[in-house]
Amino acid sequence: MPADKQQLTTKPMKSFLSMSEATPPEPLEGSGFKSFFHKWLNHFAQIFEKAGSETAAAEAHAEAAAPKKAFSLAITKILNLLYWPFFVCGIAFILWILCDFTLPYVLDPSKYAAFKQSVAPWESIIGSAAIGFWTNWLAIKMILHPRKRNLVWQGLIPARRDELVKELAGGISEKLFSGSIAREALQQSGLLRDVIDRFVLSIGNVTGTAEFRDDLRQLIKHEVAKVLEHPDTKYAIRDIAGNIIDNWGDAGLEGWIIKKIKPLIRTWIQDQVVNTLPSIPDSMGVVFEKLDEALDALPSYLARESAGIETTITTILEKGLELIDVEAIISTQLSKMDEKELEDLLTGNISVEIRFIQTSGGIFGALVAFAVQLPILRPVLLFLGLGLWGLYRVSVGKN
Structure with a gap:
């Protein structure tokens, strides 16, 4: 057995079993091209889909075996729970500033001084947390808002x-989506090779069935008979036969005799040739034997040439993408978006990260305030920071 055919027959049995489970093709309605292709293309599509079930299962398994999410994502989700407490602290701090402005006028100076001394540490901690949170919040807002041009301030992204x-x-067109990038992605992923392998298996499964070959023979017979029965075909064949007869006859006695009888037999021979036309479709046994041999060899040929087919398709896709002005298409679509839609495009998938930027401002502000108010915490925070940095250096080296 040839190596390529052996390779084809040694494909995983699951592929053939899955293809055999495909719904049997519907009976052929009529004998024309339309019904033939409708029946067998639908059947081929079912088999091709079944052949890809293994690939889908393998991809699902690969996704299930994907590495766990980074620890920082879990920490971020937890720390973001402080978003609303920091938000409330900011409001409370503003209210406290307003109250603190009026307290000296309503309290005895000695009582105010004692009260001020007792709340000073908390004022520093809550104030630092609120300032860290709200300054980050304001900075992010100033990047995106206001969206419309004005005389005071326009968001940096809308302005640009x-x-x-x-x-x-x-x-995007240069570094994410170009002909060469698509070619490299197809080659590295093996997607196109997998599709070609599935195509070869499906072709072999379809063309190897007796029902397909019977339908194909009937289609060929029907189309040949339809052509031969057409009046224009008969007229053309009569004309060809007549021209051949007209050229009969060489020099000499034999040629002279043929020339004399040609007018008598010309019409009879033309009629005989035309009358044999209906029997031609039923006399194509040799043609169908060659067709069966070609269909038997087709899967092996496709398997043998799969690398060349993959290269050709990849090249066509690459050249086709190079003809498309991806940059102009993307630019046009982005230009159609208003400021809100563009903002959603840029920030819609990073809302958790943006919220963490705001929350982290409050956390760092509170830690600094604790270090200022409680000097004993300074070495603790220092060693904690150095420990985290050392852990990072060790772990990043291993990964």
Whole structure:
């Protein structure tokens, strides 16, 4: 057995079992091209889908075996629970500033001084946390808002909208979606090779069935008979036969005799040739034997040429993508978006991270305030920071 055919027959049995489970093809309705292709293309699609069930299962297994999410994501989710407490602290701190402004006028100076001394540490801690939280909140808002141009301040992203759209479109087309990138991705992923292998298996499964070959023979017979029965075909064949007869006859006695009888037999021979046309479709046994041999060899040929087919398809896709102005398409679509839609595009998937930036401002502000108010915590925070840095250096080296 040839190596390529042996390779084809040694494909996982699950692929063939899954293909055999495909719904049997419906009976052929009529004998034309339309019904033939409708029946067998639908059946091929079912088999091709069944052949890909193993690939889908393998991909699902790979996704299930994917590495766990980073620890920082879990920590971020926990720390973000402080978002609303910090938000409330900010409001409370503003109210405290307003109250603190009026307390000296309503309290006895000695009582106010004692009260001020007792709340000073908490004022520092809560104030630092609130300031850290709200300054980060304000900085993020100033990047995105206000969206409309004005005389005071316009968000940095809306202000650079046109420039950002151009840079985004250029960056995506150059570094994320181009012909060469698509070619490299197809080669590395093995996706196209998998599709070709499934195609070869499906072709072999379809063309190897007796029902397919019977339908194909009937289709060929029907189409050949339809062509031969057409008046134009009969006229053309009569004309060809007549021209051949007209060229009969060479020099000499034999040629002279043929020339004399040609007018008498010309019409009879033409009629005989035309009358044999209906029997041609039923006399194509040799043709169908060659067709069966070609269908038997087709899967092996496709398997043998799969690498070349993959290269050709990849090249066509690469050249096709190079003809598409991806940058112009992306730029046009981004330009159609208003400021809100563009903001959602840029920040819609990082809302957790943006919230963490705000929350971390409050956390760091509170830690600094604790270190100022409680000097004993300074070495603890220092050693904690050095320990985390050392753990990072050790773990990042291993990973």
